[in-house]
Amino acid sequence: MKLNVKMLRYLSAEDFRVLTAVEMGSKNHEVVPLPIIVQIANLRHGGVQKCIAELARRDLVAKVINTKYEGYRLTYGGYDYLALKTLSKRGSVVSVGNQIGVGKESDIYVVADAEGNQRVLKIHRLGRTSFRTVKNNRDYMQGRKSASWLYMSRLSAIKEMAFMKVLKEHQFPVPTPVDQNRHCVVMELVDAFPLRQIREVGKPGRLYSELMNMIVRLAQYGLIHGDFNEFNILIKEPGIPILIDFPQMVSTSHANAEYYFNRDVECIRLYFRRRFHYESALYPRFTTDTNREFNLDVQVAASGFNPKQQKVLEEYLDEHGRGDQQSDDDVSNDTDSESESDDTDLSDSENEGNSGSEEKAEENVEANTSTNASVLST
Numbered sequence: 534m535k536l537n538v539k540m541l542r543y544l545s546a547e548d549f550r551v552l553t554a555v556e557m558g559s560k561n562h563e564v565v566p567l568p569i570i571v572q573i574a575n576l577r578h579g580g581v582q583k584c585i586a587e588l589a590r591r592d593l594v595a596k597v598i599n600t601k602y603e604g605y606r607l608t609y610g611g612y613d614y615l616a617l618k619t620l621s622k623r624g625s626v627v628s629v630g631n632q633i634g635v636g637k638e639s640d641i642y643v644v645a646d647a648e649g650n651q652r653v654l655k656i657h658r659l660g661r662t663s664f665r666t667v668k669n670n671r672d673y674m675q676g677r678k679s680a681s682w683l684y685m686s687r688l689s690a691i692k693e694m695a696f697m698k699v700l701k702e703h704q705f706p707v708p709t710p711v712d713q714n715r716h717c718v719v720m721e722l723v724d725a726f727p728l729r730q731i732r733e734v735g736k737p738g739r740l741y742s743e744l745m746n747m748i749v750r751l752a753q754y755g756l757i758h759g760d761f762n763e764f765n766i767l768i769k770e771p772g773i774p775i776l777i778d779f780p781q782m783v784s785t786s787h788a789n790a791e792y793y794f795n796r797d798v799e800c801i802r803l804y805f806r807r808r809f810h811y812e813s814a815l816y817p818r819f820t821t822d823t824n825r826e827f828n829l830d831v832q833v834a835a836s837g838f839n840p841k842q843q844k845v846l847e848e849y850l851d852e853h854g855r856g857d858q859q860s861d862d863d864v865s866n867d868t869d870s871e872s873e874s875d876d877t878d879l880s881d882s883e884n885e886g887n888s889g890s891e892e893k894a895e896e897n898v899e900a901n902t903s904t905n906a907s908v909l910s911t
């Protein structure tokens with residue numbers, strides 16, 4: 534799903550209150566019954582009906598009629614709205630530029646912060662495919678009856694932020710983490726292309742060793758990337774690899790750690806063989822090369838991704854497979870023309886200092902849809 538900039542247009546304070554009520558109700562209800570929305574929103578003069586109709590018209594909520602009752606659920610559009618509003622209030626995202634990536638479970642945009650710095654916004658979208666199997670797993674929500682994609686996407690973002698922070702603190706080459714809210718992560722924009730788009734590297738042997746060393750060093754810290762492939766390694770001039778994409782990372786204590794470790798190693802070996810015709814007899818083995826010296830997996834828990842959240846997301850990932858973005862066979866015939874971020878008008882914010890009450894201004898996340906870059910006013 535694309536980020537719908539139109540939805541960022543003005544919402545009245547009451548509409549926003551009702552949208553928030555639907556989000557709160559979603560914690561316990563997959564489809565939030567209207568009376569509960571009315572109760573949570575607690576509007577002074579009623580009027581929830583009108584607001585909810587307006588939100589539905591803008592695809593921020595969806596009306597659902599199930600067997601038992603009629604209610605509403607938050608859509609991705611609504612969840613995006615709430616997250617962007619928070620991020621814009623904090624000044625970490627004030628405008629949204631071009632989309633630079635569409636993953637199976639994420640959308641990536643170039644954005645700008647309040648100081649005009651370009652950043653990357655990664656919107657996690659778990660369950661874009663199907664949640665049916667997950668919902669059938671009774672353990673999975675641990676008493677919660679609903680939330681599925683909403684909850685899992687948020688956990689995925691929390692996890693990505695926590696890992697990026699800890700990796701950065703330990704001098705791993707990863708983007709600098711900036712902010713996180715709900716299912717969104719804001720990070721440094723790395724000026725680089727994925728390895729997948731690099732046709733030639735000067736010294737494949739050197740890059741190969743660097744990547745293998747990174748895998749080993751991660752394991753020494755108790756971690757396995759779990760999706761260590763040519764899409765998740767950005768190559769910065771002059772050939773420096775930057776690792777991205779952390780929601781599927783796994784501890785070396787995981788029951789299938791060896792499998793994931795070997796898969797990461799194999800992925801690089803295979804890619805180098807096919808793309809660069811480079812093969813080395815040297816490659817790390819889980820059993821001999823991964824003496825754990827640090828416990829970053831434990832530190833991650835301390836940095837905002839708690840054990841219960843880990844467990845819930847683990848169950849999801851174990852069931853859905855982690856790191857599915859396997860390299861395909863066709864590495865020679867590839868596009869290298871993927872869009873560069875040419876988001877020109879990011880700083881062109883005409884709506885700064887919006888008149889009206891502060892409260893109203895706060896509720897107002899405005900998008901300028903006439904250009905590529907939409908400006909959110911806070």
Ligand code: ADP
Binds near residue numbers: 724
């Ligand atoms: P997914 O989980 O969907 O694979 P990724 O985090 O791997 O998401 O990002 C998808 C693509 O977006 C990457 O392959 C890369 O091209 C681009 N991208 C992601 N993060 C950044 C970043 N910080 N800087 C530059 N490009 C990025």
Ligand code: MG
Binds near residue numbers: 636764858
């Ligand atoms: Mg990726």
